[in-house]
Amino acid sequence: MTLLALGINHRTATLDVRERVAFTPAQLEQALAELRCLPEVREAAVLSTCNRTELYCVTDEAGQQAIYEWLGRFHGMEVEALTRCAYHFLDGDAARHLMRVAVGLDSMVLGEPQILGQLKEAYQVARQAKGMGGELERLFQHTFAVAKQVRTETGIGRNPVSVAYAAVSLASRIFDNLAGSRALLIGAGETIELVARHLHEAGVRRLTVANRTRERADQLAAPLGGEAITLDGIPDALIDADIVIASTASALPILGKGMAERALKKRRHRPVFMVDIAVPRDIEPEVGELSDVFLYTVDDLQEVIEENRRHRQVAADQAESLIENGVGHWQHERRLRGGGELIRDVRARGESLRDEARDQALARLAKGEDPEEVVRRLAHQLTNRLLHRPTLALREAASDDRHDLMDAAATLLLDDTSDSPR
CATH class of the missing domain: 3.30.460.30 (Glutamyl-tRNA reductase, N-terminal domain)
Structure with a gap:
């Protein structure tokens, strides 16, 4: 396999x-x-x-x-x-x-x-x-x-570096003072939790978390002094939101162009920074066509990510070395398991042949046959049965000029390999 x-x-x-x-x-x-x-x-x-x-x-x-x-x-x-x-x-x-x-x-x-x-x-x-x-x-x-x-x-x-961190880092480049901004976070999973923590560390104190279940949103928002709402409350929350970051597991967009247009009208077209981290997307791509919306997706975070990549490259090289050791150890253990399975199969076959020959010998003794003749026949029969398959394989290997198999057989089957066929 x-x-x-x-x-x-x-x-x-x-x-x-x-x-x-x-x-x-x-x-x-x-x-x-x-x-x-x-x-x-x-x-x-x-x-x-x-x-x-x-x-x-x-x-x-x-x-x-x-x-x-x-x-x-x-x-x-x-x-x-x-x-x-x-x-x-x-x-x-x-x-x-x-x-x-x-x-x-x-x-x-x-x-x-x-x-x-x-x-x-x-x-x-x-x-x-x-x-x-x-x-x-x-x-x-x-x-x-x-x-x-x-x-x-x-x-x-x-250092806190992730897609969540990259999104907040990008927001800090767009806003002169993040502390004065209000953020709307859509979703309540691990990524949004990181976003909320990074925003809070950046000075954002007005946080609203929207989620399908208000209880989960409150678990995330409450420790940071934020507000929890359900997804139905997003249209109203958009009116005050300067930053919108979305990451849910929804199969369909949650924030559409029409919803965004109505919110922009009520906020008198004050610009909004949006990042859609979700796949599939939570924010309709058409929202980015609105003149007062700056919409980014995970693919747009590349500049921030590349900066991080340079800082971590030395550690990455060390990690690659540890991974190579890990792969080698896994392969070694896998080979040992494979060898163990083969050994069990070989021993099982040998024991099956032994038991069959022994039962036949005992049956002959029970019939009164000469014990010495029974033992000779047992030894001859067992030897032939044990060596039949290896002998056929060796002949085929010799015919095909498979020196690797011949050498392996010599190592496995002979006590002294100095005279093994070449």
Whole structure:
């Protein structure tokens, strides 16, 4: 079986494509169930964030194409269009990719910490959906250990740098004094929680958090002295909002052009800074066409992100080295497990032949046959049966000029390999 990592991210696909291929939380259980039903797939986990959708599977040789076709069917996309912007990795390269994702080396914001939490959530969802088997279970656990080591031994996680931080940093460049601004945050997940914390640290004291459930919004807003509202309250809150940052798991936009136009009219066209971090988008792209709105998406945060990337490059190089060690250790353990399985199979076959020969010998003794003759026949029979398959394989290897197999056989089967065939 093969370990396969397959997906798209912010480097390979546009925001429009990433929106189409993203899995909502409500879709994940169905997606994992369908993946596991594919004959080629033995184990599966799905990671879907604003910047990437990735599938980690244990498959047979035909699994890659089958998974591409399934992904296209699930999202109503042609396989050809999907493969043009997708990537895939196998075995050791797949493990390396997962570890790089876990520590933020493959993120838009180098070293951002949120991805590790999202990966742990994906792991838990896959476990609950019974998508995890021994192979993926061990890989994810090993990946989490490597990520912890990287965070502990390098500076990759120092300083608050993430998409959330980049959004607030961009706002600080546009407003001379953030402390005098009122912010409306749409959503109440981890990203919005980080946004709220960064805004508060920047001096913003007038915060409004809008969420589907007011209770969750209040949990986020109350410690920062903010106000909690439901999504129905967004039109009124927009009138006073100078900064709007949105990040929900909604499948459809929450803030439309008409809503924004009405709010701008009531605020007498005072400009509004908006950042839509969500994928799929929470704010209709047409909102950006309004003259008093400055709308940015995750792809527009690149300048802030590149500045961060330069600062963290030294730590990233150290992280790459730790990841290589982690991949090597994982591959070593995987080979040992594979060797252990082969050893068990070989011993099981040998014991089966032994038991069969022993039972036949005991039956002959019970019939009164000469014990000495029975023992000779037992030894002859057991030797022939044990060496029959290796002998056939050696003849075939010699015929094909497979010196590697001949040398391996000599090492495995002979006490002294100095006279092994060359």
